[in-house]
Amino acid sequence: MELQSYIAQNGTTLNIEKGQQVFTQGELCEHVYLVKTGLLKAFYLTESGKETIKSFIQSGAIIGSLNAAHCQVPSTFSLEALEQCRLVQISFSELLSLSKESISISQEFIQILLSLSLKKERREFELLTLSASQRFDNLRNTDPELVKKLTQNDIAKYLGITPVALSRIKHQ
Amino acid sequence: MELQSYIAQNGTTLNIEKGQQVFTQGELCEHVYLVKTGLLKAFYLTESGKETIKSFIQSGAIIGSLNAAHCQVPSTFSLEALEQCRLVQISFSELLSLSKESISISQEFIQILLSLSLKKERREFELLTLSASQRFDNLRNTDPELVKKLTQNDIAKYLGITPVALSRIKHQ
C-alpha cells in the first residue's frame, strides 16, 4: 500500500465538525479525501431545493468529486460530515502524476477505480430494478450498523423517496 | 493509443447478428469488447422476468462486465446486438497484466476507468433526481440520433418505465 503511505505522509489532516461541509456543489474541488474516522454524506441539491443522497462514506473509504478534480469543473455534489470526522486531504492531480511515475501506484489506482465502478454499478442496478422497499431491505441487510446511525430523513434521501414514504414502508 | 493498437493486433474480431447475445447474465465472461461498428444494449433480467436496460453501447465504446471479468463471478447483465455488429474481443486479465508492464497502458486504463465512472455518475444522478419525463428529455437532447434508432420499448426499459408510460409522456 504505497499509495496509502504516500497519502499519510504528504496529505493534510483535516478535522471536520458534524454538519460542516468539506466541499460544496458548484465549487471547484481539486482534492480527494481519505476518511480516517467519522461518517459523511455526498449529496445533490436540485434547483427546486430537493436533496438526494448519492452515498454515505465511512472510515477507510476514499471520496472526492472525480469529475470536478479530473475535468476541472465545479462539483455536482456536496460532501458533509454526519459526525465529527478526521480526513486526509490530497490533490488529485498530484496522485495522478504520481501514478505516472510508479507502476505499483498505477495499479493501486486502477484497483480503486475498479472497486468504485463496482459500487456504482450495484447502486445503478438497485435504482433501476428495485422498488423503494426492496432497496430499503437491501440497505438494512447490507449495512445494519450504518442504518442505525442515520436519521430516517437521510435514509429516505438515499433511497430516493421522502421520509414519509419510508415511514410507511417500515410499517408493513 | 498503444492500448488500441494492442487490441487491434491481439484481439479476436467477432461478427454479431442483430438479436444475438455476446454474453449472457449468469455466465462467466472474462472478456471486454471494443465496438467497431453497430449498436448494443446491456440489460438486466430480474427473476420476475422484467428487463431493464443498463446502457446502450455505440461504436468506439468499450464494454464488458468489469465485475465478472475482474472478480471471476457470473455477469449480472447480458449484452445483445440491436444491429449487426463488429466487435474486437480481448481478455480482461490480459489487459490487466499488460498494464502491469507499461506505464502508458496503465495510464490509458486509468483514463478509461475514469470516463466510465463519470458516465455511471451521470446515470446515477439522473435516476436519483429526475422524473421519467425529465430523463427522457435528457436522452433526446443528449443523443437524438440514438433515440431515432431505438424502439420505444427499449427506450422505456432504459428510462426505468414501461412503454405505455413512455407513450403517455410523449403526448404532453
Add this chain to the structure above:
DNA sequence: TGACAGCATTAACCTATGTTAAAAATGACG
C-alpha cells in the same frame, strides 16, 4: 422538571406510473 427543538408517525388527498387489454399504426414481404 418543564419547555423547546428536532425527528418520526399518521392521515387525507393527489399524481405518476404500473397493469391489462383492445385498437390503431407501421413496416416487411409475398
Add this chain to the structure above:
DNA sequence: CGTCATTTTTAACATAGGTTAATGCTGTCA
C-alpha cells in the same frame, strides 16, 4: 397492393409514492 407481425397508442383501473399538515415522541438543557 393486401396480409401479417410488430410496435405504438389509448383507455380504465390499481398502486406506490409525493405533499401537506397535524400529532406524537425523544432528548437536551436551562
